[in-house]
Amino acid sequence: MAPNARVVRAFRAMKVLGIPEEKVKPVLKDLVKLYEKNWELIEEENYRALADAIFEQEEIQAAEQKKKRENTGAAEQKKKREDTDQREMDEEAQVHEEPERPLKRLRLRSQEGRVSPSVGNSSSRMGAASLRPPKTEESELPDTCPEQWPQDMPESSQLNAENIRAGSHLLSPQSLVRNKGKLPVVPKPLSVKERFHSSQLGAVDTTDLLATSRTEPVSISPPLRLREIGKEPLSPQFAPRDERISGRSPHAVHLEEHNVEHGIGVFPKQVHNSNALIKPKDEPFSEDIPQFEVPIAVIYPDPLSKETSSTVNGLISEPDELEPLASQLVPVEDRNEGNPASSSERRLLENTVDESSSNLEIASAPSGEESIDVMPAVDLLNQCHALDCSRDRSKSFGSSNGVNDFTSAIKTVENVSEIDKEKEQNGLERGSSQSLVLVQQRQPMIDGIRILHDVKDIAKGEERVGISLANEVNDDRLPSFHYIPRNVTFQNAQVTFSLARIGEKCCSTCFGDCLSSPTPCACAHDTRCDFAYTLEGLLKEEFLEECISVSRNPPKHCLFHCKECPVERLKNDDIIEPCKGHIRRKFIKECWWKCGCSKQCGNRVVQRGLNCNLQVFMTPEGKGWGLRSLQDLPQGVFVCEYIGEILTNAELYERISQSPNNEERAHPVLLDADWSSGVLKDEEALYLDATYFGNVARFINHRCFDPNLVEIPVEVETPDHHYYHLAFFTTRKVEALEELTWDYGIDFDDHDHPVKAFKCLCGSKFCRNIKRSGRSRSAANGI
Numbered sequence: 001m002a003p004n005a006r007v008v009r010a011f012r013a014m015k016v017l018g019i020p021e022e023k024v025k026p027v028l029k030d031l032v033k034l035y036e037k038n039w040e041l042i043e044e045e046n047y048r049a050l051a052d053a054i055f056e057q058e059e060i061q062a063a064e065q066k067k068k069r070e071n072t073g074a075a076e077q078k079k080k081r082e083d084t085d086q087r088e089m090d091e092e093a094q095v096h097e098e099p100e101r102p103l104k105r106l107r108l109r110s111q112e113g114r115v116s117p118s119v120g121n122s123s124s125r126m127g128a129a130s131l132r133p134p135k136t137e138e139s140e141l142p143d144t145c146p147e148q149w150p151q152d153m154p155e156s157s158q159l160n161a162e163n164i165r166a167g168s169h170l171l172s173p174q175s176l177v178r179n180k181g182k183l184p185v186v187p188k189p190l191s192v193k194e195r196f197h198s199s200q201l202g203a204v205d206t207t208d209l210l211a212t213s214r215t216e217p218v219s220i221s222p223p224l225r226l227r228e229i230g231k232e233p234l235s236p237q238f239a240p241r242d243e244r245i246s247g248r249s250p251h252a253v254h255l256e257e258h259n260v261e262h263g264i265g266v267f268p269k270q271v272h273n274s275n276a277l278i279k280p281k282d283e284p285f286s287e288d289i290p291q292f293e294v295p296i297a298v299i300y301p302d303p304l305s306k307e308t309s310s311t312v313n314g315l316i317s318e319p320d321e322l323e324p325l326a327s328q329l330v331p332v333e334d335r336n337e338g339n340p341a342s343s344s345e346r347r348l349l350e351n352t353v354d355e356s357s358s359n360l361e362i363a364s365a366p367s368g369e370e371s372i373d374v375m376p377a378v379d380l381l382n383q384c385h386a387l388d389c390s391r392d393r394s395k396s397f398g399s400s401n402g403v404n405d406f407t408s409a410i411k412t413v414e415n416v417s418e419i420d421k422e423k424e425q426n427g428l429e430r431g432s433s434q435s436l437v438l439v440q441q442r443q444p445m446i447d448g449i450r451i452l453h454d455v456k457d458i459a460k461g462e463e464r465v466g467i468s469l470a471n472e473v474n475d476d477r478l479p480s481f482h483y484i485p486r487n488v489t490f491q492n493a494q495v496t497f498s499l500a501r502i503g504e505k506c507c508s509t510c511f512g513d514c515l516s517s518p519t520p521c522a523c524a525h526d527t528r529c530d531f532a533y534t535l536e537g538l539l540k541e542e543f544l545e546e547c548i549s550v551s552r553n554p555p556k557h558c559l560f561h562c563k564e565c566p567v568e569r570l571k572n573d574d575i576i577e578p579c580k581g582h583i584r585r586k587f588i589k590e591c592w593w594k595c596g597c598s599k600q601c602g603n604r605v606v607q608r609g610l611n612c613n614l615q616v617f618m619t620p621e622g623k624g625w626g627l628r629s630l631q632d633l634p635q636g637v638f639v640c641e642y643i644g645e646i647l648t649n650a651e652l653y654e655r656i657s658q659s660p661n662n663e664e665r666a667h668p669v670l671l672d673a674d675w676s677s678g679v680l681k682d683e684e685a686l687y688l689d690a691t692y693f694g695n696v697a698r699f700i701n702h703r704c705f706d707p708n709l710v711e712i713p714v715e716v717e718t719p720d721h722h723y724y725h726l727a728f729f730t731t732r733k734v735e736a737l738e739e740l741t742w743d744y745g746i747d748f749d750d751h752d753h754p755v756k757a758f759k760c761l762c763g764s765k766f767c768r769n770i771k772r773s774g775r776s777r778s779a780a781n782g783i
């Protein structure tokens, strides 16, 4: 009988670590049994569970031998015992002298955040909660070195560097189970949501430390947490808002009472071991190791420009249905005898309020709602300015080494009244000029996880620049969602990056900064052998115009029609409707780790992440939250990427069909920019959904005509065009405080579409949601 390929791969992976087959075999057998043949769990993270189990087995055996020796020792001479001790000490010393041993390295890593499964032994040890290293550590990390990559790892077994980088973002099922309590291990692949929940539950970042230092830890019973995770449905669902607010478990009430009693609102997570924040000295699995399983923007921001996380992280996980508190900016009433302050009367109260009070403190009260901490009443722009004070502005826009630096092209808002005047003169809409205070409000939750958003930075330090929040219109709160800076697969999406596949198109011969090279590298092939970016890091005008034109007027360009459209395939089981067509878009291919160029290469823009001063604000027209820039932006600048969960077509449909009708959704984006490569399997027809996990782009509203942003597909890791990054660039110069918008490409007349269209309030002259004669609609489409 031919050997099982998975077994062979496991042997091979262990061989790389120097573990012979004989040792692997019995442990693997046990593990397969223990995991009920769930190979994914065994293969996860380069067979980490297996390696850990082997190592543990070794330890158990060694301990048993030692015990035997000790038992016989009673009958032996004292001298003999001394000899044994000496020998043991020597052995131990020898082990410590071998920091390079692969197994030891794995072991250290597992000690940091996980404990191996106990194979053939019920005494599994508890590990420290997986911890996120403090941001300061992160900023000290060296650049990625392609030479250090594992070259021959099987796809399914590659190490997930993001796990390691974040220290906790994606916990393995083993670690989750182990970290949450001494419960029987019931291996079950974690959904993205579970993983994130678990990471939030188990993660301890600087915020946690702050929280623990000022509050009494509330221990949350592990079984409860595990039970919740176990019963979580495949597709995350929201309860309707009202239900979410009123539906509270007795446990929640208990916890809340506990906190009220203790005067706290911050729920420290697991009892954690602060030692775990210290990285083992010889820890080789640093942030530099590429991650392959989760499609993230892989080049982290320049260490120099990386910010430390905000004083109080706005995201707090809570396993119970406690009513959370959200921090938001709401209009100050009665500050001016009941009247909102006019722009001329705007008062800047920074001087009158102690600076320290701007640190968000969270508390709860029996009423569940309480004004906690008053932030200096600030003008929005001043708030932005204050936000920026601690940051080096010169590092915003462009890389820290000066490459792509177009700071000079941007007029940063410094003077509020100047901007106000300007806007008034231009007749441009601007937010009301009320003074603002920061209060705590009730906030809905996602499946028992409460999420607080820090008004000073809703990205909770995950981006290079903070993203503030302002509401000058009403007292609505920000929807509950997890801020993530990079895409993450929900479950079945096929987005694994194998080095072999990437190798074909990557340019290993390029060097330094590809943009300054006389001959464009292979990455420029997608853009007709000319890079899409200028030396200043902006999009070249010609390329930008083409992209705008494709977006605005698809019929003029080639629409691609699938033979069997995955989107239509799901709509109806019996008859598959013909494909409605997909816009074949222009792609940008950025250089990446596998290229020969440097991290500072100018053909790496989107992967460096967000760099503009953005603010989420409440739109006055009734569109809900929106996004605006707090500074003038030039044409062709990268603003942000659309980040969310990567779902297959089927997963999205299932999610939508199971979600309540009144649920507020972020607009899901279909990654169909190049479906011309043949019939797509469902795992290749992908969507980005930012409803539960997303970044700032989830707040960008739709505009039917002449939006100031255009979405452009950007390939970073894979060349296959099934999965790509969706990046927003400015279509023209954007003024500070102007709302950022893009055209969702909605067909307002498609009533079969699973995502129901909203009533458009874009206000554009050519709004597609307004019934008009065929002639004027053609005019709107530019036909």
Ligand SMILES: C[S@@+](CC[C@H](N)C(=O)[O-])C[C@H]1O[C@@H](n2cnc3c(N)ncnc32)[C@H](O)[C@@H]1O
Binding pocket: 479, 622, 623, 624, 625, 626, 665, 666, 667, 697, 698, 699, 700, 701, 702, 703, 758, 759, 760, 761, 762
């Ligand atoms: C991606 S979200 C944008 C952020 C959203 N406004 C919010 O408050 O979270 C998409 C949703 O925003 C609203 N929206 C976006 N553009 C709109 C427009 N032009 N008119 C009315 N509502 C709009 C719709 O409810 C839509 O489903």
